[in-house]
Amino acid sequence: MADKKKPITPVKPAGMEIICFYTCPFCERDVPMMAPTQPTMARCDSCQNNFPVVPVDERGIRFFKMMTANGRAAVDSDFL
Numbered sequence: 001m002a003d004k005k006k007p008i009t010p011v012k013p014a015g016m017e018i019i020c021f022y023t024c025p026f027c028e029r030d031v032p033m034m035a036p037t038q039p040t041m042a043r044c045d046s047c048q049n050n051f052p053v054v055p056v057d058e059r060g061i062r063f064f065k066m067m068t069a070n071g072r073a074a075v076d077s078d079f080l
Contacts, residue, residue: 012072012075013070013071013072013074013075014071014072015070015071016064016065016068016070016071016074017034017035018034018035018056018061018064018065019032019033019034019035020032020033020034020035020036020056021033022042022051022053024042024044024046024047024049024051025051026044026047026049026051027044027046027047027049029044029045029046029047031043031044031045031046033053035056035061036053036055036056037055037056037057037058037061038055039052039053039054039055040052040053040055041053
């Protein structure tokens with residue numbers, strides 16, 4: 001007889017991260033990075049070259065996270 005399993009309840013977001021895309025100056029590929037808040041170096045996953053990136057405003061990132069309750073408010077209320 002077929003084993004009947006209970007359907008899994010969909011899981012809500014537990015957190016949120018902001019992803020920024022930086023265009024590689026060597027091959028022009030958009031390299032995704034979790035929003036860096038300090039000057040740093042990025043490594044292109046296509047051409048493997050390193051390049052410096054401009055950091056994002058940490059206050060802006062905190063604002064986005066606060067306004068969406070760290071991603072929990074982004075859930076479609078009609079789905080729930």
